[in-house]
Structures are given as structure tokens and as C-alpha cells.
Amino acid sequence: MIISLEALETLVLVAMGVTCLSPIILIILLIRDWLKEELW
Amino acid sequence: MDYNPISINTALILLVIFGIVWIFFGWWLGRKNKTLDDFMLAGRNVGLAFAGATAMATWITSNTTLVAPQLTYELGIWGMVGYSLAALGLILFAPMAKRIKELMPEGYTCGDFIRVRYGKPAWIAFLIVSFCYAMGWLVSLGMAGGVLLDTLSGLNYKVGMTVILAICVSYTLLGGLRAVIATDYVQTIIIIVGVLIIGFVCYQSVGLESVYEFNKEKHPELLSLLFPAAMMFLFNNIFFGIGEIFHSNVWWSRALAFRPGIGKKAYLLSGFLWLPIPIVTGFVALAAPSLGLYPDSSDMVGPMVAAKLLGDIGAIFVFIVVFSALASSLDSLLAATSDLVTRDIYNGLIDKAASKEKLHKLSKLVILGLGVVTWILCLPKITTLGALLNFTGAFVASTIWPIVLGLYQRRMSGNFVTAAFVLGTTCGLIGYHMIGFYVAALFSCITSFVICMVGLIVKDDKFDWQRLKHMEKMQ
Numbered sequence: 001m002i003i004s005l006e007a008l009e010t011l012v013l014v015a016m017g018v019t020c021l022s023p024i025i026l027i028i029l030l031i032r033d034w035l036k037e038e039l040w
Numbered sequence: 041m042d043y044n045p046i047s048i049n050t051a052l053i054l055l056v057i058f059g060i061v062w063i064f065f066g067w068w069l070g071r072k073n074k075t076l077d078d079f080m081l082a083g084r085n086v087g088l089a090f091a092g093a094t095a096m097a098t099w100i101t102s103n104t105t106l107v108a109p110q111l112t113y114e115l116g117i118w119g120m121v122g123y124s125l126a127a128l129g130l131i132l133f134a135p136m137a138k139r140i141k142e143l144m145p146e147g148y149t150c151g152d153f154i155r156v157r158y159g160k161p162a163w164i165a166f167l168i169v170s171f172c173y174a175m176g177w178l179v180s181l182g183m184a185g186g187v188l189l190d191t192l193s194g195l196n197y198k199v200g201m202t203v204i205l206a207i208c209v210s211y212t213l214l215g216g217l218r219a220v221i222a223t224d225y226v227q228t229i230i231i232i233v234g235v236l237i238i239g240f241v242c243y244q245s246v247g248l249e250s251v252y253e254f255n256k257e258k259h260p261e262l263l264s265l266l267f268p269a270a271m272m273f274l275f276n277n278i279f280f281g282i283g284e285i286f287h288s289n290v291w292w293s294r295a296l297a298f299r300p301g302i303g304k305k306a307y308l309l310s311g312f313l314w315l316p317i318p319i320v321t322g323f324v325a326l327a328a329p330s331l332g333l334y335p336d337s338s339d340m341v342g343p344m345v346a347a348k349l350l351g352d353i354g355a356i357f358v359f360i361v362v363f364s365a366l367a368s369s370l371d372s373l374l375a376a377t378s379d380l381v382t383r384d385i386y387n388g389l390i391d392k393a394a395s396k397e398k399l400h401k402l403s404k405l406v407i408l409g410l411g412v413v414t415w416i417l418c419l420p421k422i423t424t425l426g427a428l429l430n431f432t433g434a435f436v437a438s439t440i441w442p443i444v445l446g447l448y449q450r451r452m453s454g455n456f457v458t459a460a461f462v463l464g465t466t467c468g469l470i471g472y473h474m475i476g477f478y479v480a481a482l483f484s485c486i487t488s489f490v491i492c493m494v495g496l497i498v499k500d501d502k503f504d505w506q507r508l509k510h511m512e513k514m515q
Binding site for chain 1: 083086087088090092096117121124218225228229233235236239240243248249252256263266299309312313315316317319320323
């Protein structure tokens with residue numbers, strides 16, 4: 001029994017989508033912490 | 041197979057540039073370190089952005105960029121899914137990070153917790169387990185640095201490994217945890233963008249459908265949902281990942297360094313953002329057979345595919361990503377292990393009256409010493425990265441239940457915890473040698489669980505949580 005092409009494609013595309021969001025979230029948080037003077 | 045897409049000179053130039061940037065950054069951040077708390081715990085007031093990024097970057101190691109593709113190449117779909125489930129460790133540690141900060145606001149290490157909570161025998165057993173793991177991880181990272189440079193540029197393994205270790209030791213020494221956390225943030229962004237570009241190019245140029253069809257015909261086991269060894273690996277890796285995070289001072293020191301109220305959010309954020317990364321890096325490895333790449337050393341499959349797809353510039357790109365992943369974990373591990381040696385071994389066993397100023401100076405020497413020991417252990421390239429990493433699974437999985445129960449259950453007693461560490465590790469090692477690497481953590485965790493449950497039933501320790509608040513000294 002092997003994984004279907006559709007399931008593999010969904011898995012990979014969702015993973016790439018979430019990974020795309022990561023740097024955006026981290027940069028927004030950095031700016032927010034910096035503005036609130038809460039970096040350290 | 042000779043496969044050196046970048047020249048030795050290019051590799052050396054990149055190393056020099058990165059070395060100068062990171063070491064300067066470490067020195068610049070280190071200027072603010074005045075006390076032991078500044079050096080070891082970045083002032084105990086780290087905000088969410090740095091907290092989330094450092095947890096994520098530390099967990100994205102060379103293993104995520106090198107071993108996740110290796111495991112996908114060897115075990116197929118379950119290899120990459122199993123590896124990504126190591127994120128459960130970060131997610132499950134989130135509430136524990138909050139609890140740790142509340143229970144021991146003046147604590148420095150996980151050793152502090154085990155010592156006060158369970159007593160000296162359990163503490164000694166824990167330190168042995170923890171050092172075996174820390175040295176295994178350090179050596180695996182040092183080796184990865186040498187292997188990376190050797191594969192990508194042909195630079196001698198020993199030279200590459202030495203240079204990478206020297207850079208990481210230097211900036212950690214100069215800046216302490218503050219430098220580690222700030223460089224982790226930058227390295228996280230570099231790694232994620234790099235992984236995304238490689239994954240996207242692979243998806244666009246090779247195509248998921250052709251990868252799927254090729255593997256279906258030539259290597260169907262890679263797409264199999266019923267690959268027994270791979271399924272065992274999946275469960276093993278969950279326990280391994282949880283054990284690694286729950287016991288290691290890398291994660292405890294961060295929980296103590298984060299601003300109050302930040303630990304839980306930071307670990308949840310990093311866990312959910314880390315989860316998909318091994319799937320992206322693993323997918324790249326699935327394309328190897330269809331590209332005609334069959335590497336001699338399977339831990340180099342990811343970089344080789346990326347270098348093949350992206351050409352010479354791509355190889356430089358891969359180098360930067362894997363170097364960042366290596367550095368982000370190596371620095372964290374050096375800092376956290378140095379804390380354990382300074383605080384638990386020196387201050388706990390050798391000089392109980394040492395001042396904080398003395399410990400501050402000593403911790404820098406320990407970082408240097410750890411770098412030298414790691415370098416010596418890395419010189420003979422004894423095993424593959426995956427094998428070394430999984431060997432330590434037998435050690436760390438024995439700590440899961442003692443840590444969890446110690447944080448939340450007053451009944452749990454030190455004698456049973458010591459037995460759980462020792463017998464859990466022993467059973468894990470037996471499983472590793474008799475069956476395979478993919479059962480070491482599983483066996484260790486199950487044995488430790490049974491012993492802890494027996495301990496809970498037969499003995500009530502009636503632990504007073506207030507003893508952790510003020511960090512009792514060893515008698």
C-alpha cells in the first residue's frame with residue numbers, strides 16, 4: 001500500500017505554505033517587541 | 041563519488057566572512073553581559089520574537105537539513121513525517137516551560153531541578169545521561185560541519201570541522217546566551233528562506249508527479265505506508281524528540297531565560313512553525329533517485345540534490361543554509377552544556393561556595409574546553425550523523441517520565457527515578473544493538489515509564505514545591 005499522489009502533494013504543499021509564513025511571523029514579532037522595547 | 045560543486049577557495053572565503061560576522065556580533069552583544077545571569081541566561085528577560093526564533097533555530101539543526109533528507113531517502117514517507125513529529129517535543133514542552141519558570145525562578149539548569157527535586161543519586165545519573173546526549177549531539181554537529189565542507193568543496197574534513205567549531209566557540213564565548221539567541225534569530229530566517237527556495241525549485245524543476253512516478257516504479261518502498269521499520273522509526277522518533285527536549289539544558293536554560301509569561305507561547309510557536317520543515321527538506325531527498333543521485337554517504341543526499349538543481353550558486357546557497365543550521369545548534373549546545381558543567385559539576389560538587397563572578401569566568405573556560413573535547417572526538421569520523429544521533433535516543437528517552445512527573449507530581453520519589461534512568465537507558469541500548477536504532481528510544485521510554493508508575497504506586501515523596509523556589513544548595 002503506497003501513498004497516493006494527491007496525498008503526497010497536499011502534504012508537501014501545506015508544509016511549504018506554513019514554512020512560507022514562518023519568517024513573516026518572526027519579523028512581525030521582532031518589530032512588535034522592538035517597538036514595545038521588549039526584545040530583551 | 042567526487043561531487044564538489046564549489047571550490048575550496050570559495051568555501052574558505054564563505055567561512056571567513058561568516059566567521060567575522062558572527063564573532064563580531066557575539067562580541068558586540070557580549071558587551072552588555074555584566075553578571076552570571078546575563079551570560080548564562082541573557083538577563084532572564086528575553087521577549088517573544090527572540091524566544092520563538094531561538095527555540096526554532098536550535099531545533100533546526102544540521103540534523104533537520106541533513107538527517108531528515110537522509111531518513112526520507114532510506115525510510116521514505118514515514119521518514120520525513122516521523123522526523124517532523126519531533127516538533128511534538130517543542131509543543132509538549134510549552135506548558136512545562138511555564139511551570140519551570142514558576143517553580144524555580146532563580147534556577148540556572150535542569151540539573152538544579154533534578155538535584156533539589158530527586159536528590160543526589162538521581163542527579164548524578166541524570167548528569168551522566170545528559171552529558172552522553174550533549175556530547176553525542178555536539179560531536180554529530182561537529183562531524184556534520186566537516187562532512188558538509190568535504191562534500192560541497194572538497195575541503196579536508198578535519199580542516200572544515202575545526203574552522204566551524206572555532207567560529208561557534210568564539211562567538212558563544214564572547215557573547216554568552218545573548219549572542220546565541222540573537223544569532224539564532226538571524227540564522228532562523230536564513231535557514232527557512234533557504235529551505236523554501238530549495239524546496240520550491242525542486243517542486244518546479246523536477247515536479248512532484250515525476251518524483252512520485254519514478255519512485256513508484258523503482259523504489260516503491262519509499263512511498264509505502266506499511267514499511268515496518270519506518271513505522272517503528274516514527275514512534276521511536278516521537279519519543280526521542282520529546283526526550284531530547286524535556287531533559288536537555290538547552291531547552292531548560294531558555295525556559296529560564298525567557299521573560300515571565302513568554303515560555304509557553306514561544307515553545308508553541310516554534311513547534312508549529314518547525315513541524316513542516318523536515319517535510320520540505322525530506323521531499324527534496326525523494327527527488328534524488330529520479331535525478332540519478334545515489335550518494336555514498338546518505339546524510340549528504342539533501343545538499344547533493346540541492347546543488348544539482350541550483351548549480352554552482354545553489355551549492356553556495358546550500359552551504360550557507362546548512363552552516364547556519366549547524367551554528368544555531370552548536371552555539372546553543374555549547375552554552376547550555378557549559379552551564380551544566382559550571383553550575384552542576386563545579387558549583388555543585390567541587391566548589392560549593394564559589395561566587396557568581398568566579399562562575400562567570402569559569403563558564404567561559406568551560407565553553408573553550410568543550411570545544412576542544414568536541415574537536416578531539418570529531419577527529420576520527422566514526423559513524424554517520426543519523427546513527428550517532430539515534431544512539432543517544434536510548435539515553436534521553438529514559439528521562440521523559442521522571443521530568444514530567446517531577447514537575448507535576450509530588451509523590452514521585454528519587455530512588456525510582458534513578459532506577460528509571462539506569463534501567464531505561466540499559467533497555468534502550470539493548471534494543472539498539474539487538475534490533476536496530478529505530479527502537480532505542482521506544483524501549484528506553486517504556487521501561488522508564490513502567491518503573492515510574494511502580495514508584496508512584498508504592499511510595500509517596502510528599503515533595504515541598506517551595507524547596508525549588510530558592511534553589512537549595514547541595515548538602
